[in-house]
Amino acid sequence: MNEKVLAVRDVTKVFDEGRQRVHVLKGITMDVAEGEVVALEGPSGSGKTTLLSIMGCILTPSSGELEVAGRRVGAADAGALRDVRRRSIGFVFQQYNLFPALTALENVEYSLNVRGTRGRAAHDEAKRVLERVGLAERAGFLPRDLSGGQKQRVAIARALAGSPPVLLADEPTANLDTAVGGQILDLFQELAKSEGRGVLVVTHDPKVRRIADRVVGIRDGRLVADGAEQDAA
Amino acid sequence: MVSLARKNLLHDRLRFVITVAGVAFAVTLVLVQVGLFMGLLDKSTVTIRHASADLWITSHNTPNVDFARTFPETAVLRARSVPGVERADNLIVSFMNIQLPNGALEGALVYALQDFGAWRLPWNVPEGAPADLRRGYSVLMDRSAALRYGAFTVGEQREILGRRFRIVGTTQEAASFTTTPIVFMDYRNAQELQETLRGNTTYVLVKLAPGADVGAVQAELRRRLPYNDVLTRDQWAMQSRNYWVRSTGLGMSMGVTVFLGVLVGIVIVAQTLYTSAVEHIKEFGTVKAIGGSNLDIYRILGEQALVAAVLGFALGAVFSYLARPLMAAIHLNVLLTPGFSAVVFAGTVLMCLGSALFSFRRVAGIDPALVFRT
Numbered sequence: 225m226n227e228k229v230l231a232v233r234d235v236t237k238v239f240d241e242g243r244q245r246v247h248v249l250k251g252i253t254m255d256v257a258e259g260e261v262v263a264l265e266g267p268s269g270s271g272k273t274t275l276l277s278i279m280g281c282i283l284t285p286s287s288g289e290l291e292v293a294g295r296r297v298g299a300a301d302a303g304a305l306r307d308v309r310r311r312s313i314g315f316v317f318q319q320y321n322l323f324p325a326l327t328a329l330e331n332v333e334y335s336l337n338v339r340g341t342r343g344r345a346a347h348d349e350a351k352r353v354l355e356r357v358g359l360a361e362r363a364g365f366l367p368r369d370l371s372g373g374q375k376q377r378v379a380i381a382r383a384l385a386g387s388p389p390v391l392l393a394d395e396p397t398a399n400l401d402t403a404v405g406g407q408i409l410d411l412f413q414e415l416a417k418s419e420g421r422g423v424l425v426v427t428h429d430p431k432v433r434r435i436a437d438r439v440v441g442i443r444d445g446r447l448v449a450d451g452a453e454q455d456a457a
Numbered sequence: 458m459v460s461l462a463r464k465n466l467l468h469d470r471l472r473f474v475i476t477v478a479g480v481a482f483a484v485t486l487v488l489v490q491v492g493l494f495m496g497l498l499d500k501s502t503v504t505i506r507h508a509s510a511d512l513w514i515t516s517h518n519t520p521n522v523d524f525a526r527t528f529p530e531t532a533v534l535r536a537r538s539v540p541g542v543e544r545a546d547n548l549i550v551s552f553m554n555i556q557l558p559n560g561a562l563e564g565a566l567v568y569a570l571q572d573f574g575a576w577r578l579p580w581n582v583p584e585g586a587p588a589d590l591r592r593g594y595s596v597l598m599d600r601s602a603a604l605r606y607g608a609f610t611v612g613e614q615r616e617i618l619g620r621r622f623r624i625v626g627t628t629q630e631a632a633s634f635t636t637t638p639i640v641f642m643d644y645r646n647a648q649e650l651q652e653t654l655r656g657n658t659t660y661v662l663v664k665l666a667p668g669a670d671v672g673a674v675q676a677e678l679r680r681r682l683p684y685n686d687v688l689t690r691d692q693w694a695m696q697s698r699n700y701w702v703r704s705t706g707l708g709m710s711m712g713v714t715v716f717l718g719v720l721v722g723i724v725i726v727a728q729t730l731y732t733s734a735v736e737h738i739k740e741f742g743t744v745k746a747i748g749g750s751n752l753d754i755y756r757i758l759g760e761q762a763l764v765a766a767v768l769g770f771a772l773g774a775v776f777s778y779l780a781r782p783l784m785a786a787i788h789l790n791v792l793l794t795p796g797f798s799a800v801v802f803a804g805t806v807l808m809c810l811g812s813a814l815f816s817f818r819r820v821a822g823i824d825p826a827l828v829f830r831t
Binding site for chain 1: 461467744
């Protein structure tokens with residue numbers, strides 16, 4: 225069995241909203257293994273983005289444990305969480321979140337700079353991952369001159385830069401048409417299988433099931449299904 | 458390394474231009490206004506700096522070199538008797554009326570010595586020679602006088618306090634703080650013109666013998682001339698400058714101008730950087746999400762402020778240096794020294810970095826989780 229690259233154990237998250245305490249996550253336990261694609265499905269307000277934020281070390285859980293790439297980070301401080309994000313996690317966002325003033329290549333290179341890789345090494349690595357997602361010929365284009373699918377490929381290249389073992393994708397096909405969305409999903413699957421990355425895709429899109437090894441459902445802060453894709457389908 | 462700071466600046470070109478223009482305006486305002494002020498102050502001590510006197514003997518509490526007061530000219534004899542004094546001479550500085558060809562009266566600041574050459578006054582004589590002043594009623598008139606007296610040429614005559622004087626030459630740069638032109642004439646002629654000057658002088662210029670101790674000579678002169686002040690060249694120049702700065706409100710006025718210039722710069726830079734920071738909030742959230750810290754974002758804002766400071770200063774300095782010949786055409790000296798320019802540059806950098814602090818506060822609280830919000 226493949227090693228787990230991402231795991232949460234009995235995680236809860238409570239937000240204080242005025243006098244009310246809102247229990248967004250109620251004891252979530254799940255994991256993602258290397259080379260595995262996991263789809264996390266749920267309606268709006270079910271807690272999937274909060275779970276993604278905790279797994280991405282952006283939020284800390286109210287209780288429970290988090291392990292990323294073999295490192296326990298449940299009670300870590302902000303600096304340690306940042307370090308885990310920098311070394312071990314690549315993010316792909318629904319709105320791409322590219323820097324509009326930077327070219328495709330610079331977007332990837334800047335991400336590497338933030339992660340501590342500078343100069344020629346960053347430049348070469350950025351070119352390599354852009355080639356990996358099939359966008360080498362668009363390296364010098366600004367995001368405004370790229371199609372939605374191309375922007376998402378740049379975002380994936382940025383997430384891949386520095387070779388983090390975990391990729392977290394938030395609704396990566398929501399703004400793409402069916403054909404382009406399908407290509408992006410194929411790319412995720414390929415990255416998981418050929419490079420051994422653990423991929424967690426938060427989605428409303430049922431087409432993600434096609435590439436998922438497992439589909440996990442979440443309703444009202446609790447997991448409602450966690451099984452093989454073919455079982456869940 | 459990719460500079461998100463510079464790329465964002467160039468991406469928002471209009472805002473960038475407004476920011477740099479704002480800084481350039483503030484820099485120009487400060488450089489030209491203070492440069493003009495320093496140019497005026499420079500005039501207030503121009504004769505002190507050019508005269509070769511090591512010590513100046515004045516009447517008690519004379520505020521500055523232009524506003525001279527009389528005392529008996531025999532004081533010069535006591536000065537000459539002090540060991541360490543190589544030479545001492547009387548100098549008269551006095552405002553006198555000069556009658557123009559159209560009948561109007563204008564003021565002139567008369568400098569009168571027996572031997573101008575011995576004291577290197579006047580120092581810039583394009584036409585004629587100081588020695589010519591010994592020949593009858595003659596004067597050297599500064600070229601800046603053309604602005605106030607109308608055009609004149611060597612050989613013409615002008616009436617000073619009712620006595621006709623021939624213009625035997627011209628000088629340059631000899632104008633007082635108040636822009637009153639300086640007229641050089643023989644010491645006895647000046648005494649003849651004004652009743653109050655007869656038997657009196659306004660200053661005694663003292664040159665020290667080689668190797669003499671200036672402090673010791675100054676102390677001995679003070680002892681022997683208890684009703685006079687004895688000042689070194691630097692002390693006298695500083696006292697003359699301080700009079701104009703402190704006693705006339707000019708210093709305060711200049712301070713307000715500098716304050717307003719800096720305020721304009723801060724408001725423009727802070728406002729544009731803050732707006733830019735707010736507009737790029739999601740980008741900064743992304744920087745944090747991918748592992749960047751607040752420090753990374755502060756660096757971006759700081760670099761933008763620094764670029765605005767450097768370009769704004771360069772532009773402002775170019776404008777100010779270009780303004781110098783225009784001001785010189787109307788006999789206004791914008792004095793811009795490398796030291797003063799360096800101080801303004803440092804101030805500009807501080808001003809811009811200080812302005813960026815407003816944005817620091819805004820971005821410090823960015824929640825990286827906002828990257829998941831649509």
